[in-house]
Amino acid sequence: MSKKLLMLCALCVFAVSALFAGCGGQEQAKGSEDGEKVLRVGVNADFAPFEFQDENGSSEYQGFDMDLIRAVAKEMGYTADIQNINFDGLIPAMESGNIDIIASGMTINDTRKQQVDFSDPYYTSGLTIVVPVDNQDIKGFADLKGKRIAVQIGTTSMAEAQKIEGAEVKALNSSADTFMELKAGNVDAVINDLPVNDYFIKKTGATDVKRLEERLTSEEYGFAMKKGNTELVQKVNDALKTLKENGEYDKIYEKWFGTKPGK
Ligand code: ARG
Numbered sequence: 001m002s003k004k005l006l007m008l009c010a011l012c013v014f015a016v017s018a019l020f021a022g023c024g025g026q027e028q029a030k031g032s033e034d035g036e037k038v039l040r041v042g043v044n045a046d047f048a049p050f051e052f053q054d055e056n057g058s059s060e061y062q063g064f065d066m067d068l069i070r071a072v073a074k075e076m077g078y079t080a081d082i083q084n085i086n087f088d089g090l091i092p093a094m095e096s097g098n099i100d101i102i103a104s105g106m107t108i109n110d111t112r113k114q115q116v117d118f119s120d121p122y123y124t125s126g127l128t129i130v131v132p133v134d135n136q137d138i139k140g141f142a143d144l145k146g147k148r149i150a151v152q153i154g155t156t157s158m159a160e161a162q163k164i165e166g167a168e169v170k171a172l173n174s175s176a177d178t179f180m181e182l183k184a185g186n187v188d189a190v191i192n193d194l195p196v197n198d199y200f201i202k203k204t205g206a207t208d209v210k211r212l213e214e215r216l217t218s219e220e221y222g223f224a225m226k227k228g229n230t231e232l233v234q235k236v237n238d239a240l241k242t243l244k245e246n247g248e249y250d251k252i253y254e255k256w257f258g259t260k261p262g263k
Contacts, residue, residue, distance in 0.1 A: 039078040041069050042099035044087040046174040049199045049256045050105040050221075053084075064256040068122060069103040069223065071248055075239035086173060088154030091115055094226050101232070102224040105193060107156045109219075117229060118222035119236045122249075126215040127157055130182060130190040130197050133210045138189055140214040147188040150178035156219060157191040175200070182209060193219075195257070 043051045043061060051063040061082045073080040085093050090102045094116065107125070108118045131138045138144065146166035151157040153171040161169045170187055172178050178190045179200055190197070197211045225232050243249040253261045 037076075037078040038081050039069075039073045039076070039101060040099045041073075041080050041082045042085050042090045042093050042102045043082055043104045044090060044174070045082075045084045046176050047105050047193075047196055048203065049195060051103070064123070064252060065103045065105060065221075067252045067255065068243075068249070069101070071243055071252065072223075072236055072239040075242055076235050086154075087152060091224070094224070100225065100229075101236070105196070105221050106224050107219040108222040109156065111159075112224065115227065116224040117227050117233050118224055119233060120240055121220035121222050122240060123221040125193050125195060125219045125221060126217050127160060127191055127219070128194045128197050128215055129212045130179070130192065130201070130209050131188065131212065132182065132185075133208055135188070138212070140212060141216050144189060144191075148186070150181040150187040150190045152178060152192065155192075156217070157193070160216060161191050179206075179209075191216075 043065065045051045045053050045061050045063075047063070049063050050065040051061060053059050053061060061084070066082065069082075070080045083093075083099060085099070087104065090099075090104055090106070091112070093099050094102060102116070105123075105125070106112070106118075108121060112118070129138065129141065129144070138147065141164070144161075144164045144167055146168075147164075148168045148170065149161045149164070150170045150172055151161045152175050153173060158169065158171050161167055170178075170181060172181065175192055175196055178187075178192060181187045182190045183206075194211075194215060200206070201209065201211060223236055225236070240249070243252075250260055253259075
């Protein structure tokens with residue numbers, strides 16, 4: 001082979017590999033340059049104890065969903081690459097191909113099933129109300145008529161609040177914002193997922209607010225994937241099943257909720 005030809009070949013190889021390296025980030029659940037398989041996970045990391053960071057946002061993503069999705073990815077032979085996105089931006093981010101899976105306490109429901117495919121359910125939740133501790137007239141969902149209610153944008157809480165007659169619904173970016181609005185007296189109540197309400201009160205030691213007993217809806221969380229990505233759904237379900245069988249799921253559950261599942 002002539003020297004010139006050799007040079008040309010080397011140049012081609014270089015150009016092609018550079019092209020692939022550039023595309024890597026956009027590919028679906030494929031490998032990074034060193035052959036490691038990466039699962040791009042979208043989360044809204046303001047939903048403790050499911051997904052959150054330290055107050056200053058410096059820590060690694062932590063929470064039940066984070067441990068579980070890392071374990072699922074590992075089981076599948078992938079590494080989870082976690083990206084923090086607004087909750088209402090998660091499905092669009094997946095539709096535009098920026099993430100492969102959503103692990104964000106996302107409730108499985110018919111509306112979303114038209115846009116995404118869900119894994120098997122991995123957690124049972126429901127909605128509850130938080131009100132100022134001295135509030136006497138809001139005892140349950142029926143008392144929210146005409147009240148000012150804070151919810152996180154794009155959530156099932158928002159959908160439920162919007163059904164309440166005469167309610168003034170404030171849709172905010174994060175659950176932390178909804179609690180802040182309540183504490184500031186700008187709303188009468190917050191609707192949010194039960195474990196998130198409870199964790200907030202316990203973690204911050206808040207004595208100025210209380211969580212009401214009534215639970216509206218029973219919701220199940222699932223990992224969401226792009227519609228039609230049956231191969232990934234199958235892999236995730238297989239991994240979930242293995243983790244449930246080998247006790248890893250129970251371990252993660254106990255770490256975050258202090259009890260065994262179903263207790
Ligand atoms: N379970 C509710 C829903 O699916 C709320 C989820 C909010 N998750 C979050 N990471 N902020 O609408």
